Amino acid sequence: MMRLSPPAFWSDPQARLWPALLAPCAWGVAAFVRRRMRRAGWRAPVPVLCCGNMTVGGTGKTTVVIDLVQRLSARGRKPHVLTRGYGGHVAAGTRVDPTCHTAREVGDEPLMLARYCPVWVGGDRALTARHAVKAGADCLIMDDGFQNPSLVKTFSLLVVDGAVGGGNGCVLPAGPLRERVADALVRADTLLVIGADQTGVAKHVGALPIVWAELEQVDVPHKIREQPCVAFAGIGRPEKFFNGLRAAGIPLVDVLSFPDHYAYSSRDMLKLAAHASNLGAQLVTTPKDAMRLPASFRQNVVEVGVRLVWQDPQVPEHLLDVFLAHNP
Known part of the structure; x- marks a missing residue:
């Protein structure tokens, strides 16, 4: 299973080497965005x-x-x-x-x-x-x-x-x-x-x-509180989803992270199904991930969302x- 995450130094204020090496590129990006935001935009007739x-x-x-x-x-x-x-x-x-x-x-x-x-x-x-x-x-x-x-x-x-x-x-x-x-x-x-x-x-x-x-997690089906679950997510920070499930009392036996907006292939879905089956677990994912799954596979996955x-x-x-x- 693919498990990708942003570079560790992105979240480490003490990191020095890579930020220093990439500083010229970062200055260029910042300057580009600053110039871009000076452009005039269209003013809509509604707020x-x-x-x-x-x-x-x-x-x-x-x-x-x-x-x-x-x-x-x-x-x-x-x-x-x-x-x-x-x-x-x-x-x-x-x-x-x-x-x-x-x-x-x-x-x-x-x-x-x-x-x-x-x-x-x-x-x-x-x-x-x-x-x-x-x-x-x-x-x-x-x-x-x-x-x-x-x-x-x-x-x-x-x-x-x-x-x-x-x-x-x-x-x-x-x-x-x-x-x-x-x-x-x-x-x-x-x-x-x-x-x-x-x-x-x-x-x-x-x-x-x-x-x-x-x-906070919402609409957590009662059935997934009573059986082991494998959670998977391809969002910006999958650990937020996993930690929310744990806080809601969902018994997770494994978690699988994918890149944000990840397009799940047939092979990915077969592997997910087999992995959950081997663990005797229910697959759980986010509403955003569910949008990227075909209906035939989505019916076997429990979708758990959040609210503000x-x-x-x-x-x-x-x-x-x-x-x-x-x-x-």
């Missing part, structure tokens, strides 16, 4: 909320998007989500149709999001925004795109994984940052830290407002009040 992050890998922003979409829908709004559609190959500006599109065509996260509201994929956020507005959206939520200048943001929520923070503080490829922290913070309206702030990121954000939340729990239940409603008050 645009961006849920983005500073680092590569999973921070939980898609879960944040789902939470905010549900809250906006409960207010009677008509949110549409704009996302890149990582790994997909349909034309930019395509609306996701879960009844016919696959993860290979539109990406796994767009299929997940399409369970909750209309979703449009494409790297050109201005193009996808135009399609969404024409289709009736009265507000737009960007899943990622914080470093994409093509669409003017009304409100930017910068999402940080408290366990990871900014890693070693270096920009790609010397570290996990997509841009310099200072450049990111100046464009953000609020910082959302998910989980305990283990790296002290809150100490370095100045006057930027900070809000807090946790991820805000430290202060009033915070998300206040953020949405501020966001919706900024009418273009």
Whole structure:
């Protein structure tokens, strides 16, 4: 089984050799992003909320998007989500149709999001925004795109994984940052830290407002609490999923990590099934991974998702009040 993870030095602030060797490349990336973000973008006729992050890998922003979409829908709004559609190959500006599109065509996260509201994929956020507005959206939520200048943001929520923070503080490829922290913070309206702030990121954000939340497992079927389980995940940080299952009392006998957005092959699925069978265990995975599995295999896998729990239940409603008050 494939078990890949980011370079160890990305998460080690004490690492010196590789960050120093890669520093010239990192400076180039940071300069490129800084210049790129100076470009003028299209201003949509409806408010645009961006849920983005500073680092590569999973921070939980898609879960944040789902939470905010549900809250906006409960207010009677008509949110549409704009996302890149990582790994997909349909034309930019395509609306996701879960009844016919696959993860290979539109990406796994767009299929997940399409369970909750209309979703449009494409790297050109201005193009996808135009399609969404024409289709009736009265507000737009960007899943990622914080470093994409093509669409003017009304409100930017910068999402940080408290366990990871900014890693070693270096920009790609010397570290996990997509841009310099200072450049990111100046464009953000609020910082959302998910989980305990283990790296002290809150100490370095100045006057930027900070809000807090946790991820918790939901919809854990009773049957998997009573039998051994093999968990597998191809997400930004698989260990988050595995630790959440353990915290929920799921008896894990093995865990298997795959790269983020990993496209499971027939051989992978045969190996997973055989491995679980040999251990007398049930296969368990994430909703995002389930989107990349064929229905014939998915029926043998238990899907366990997460939900966002805000430290202060009033915070998300206040953020949405501020966001919706900024009418273009």
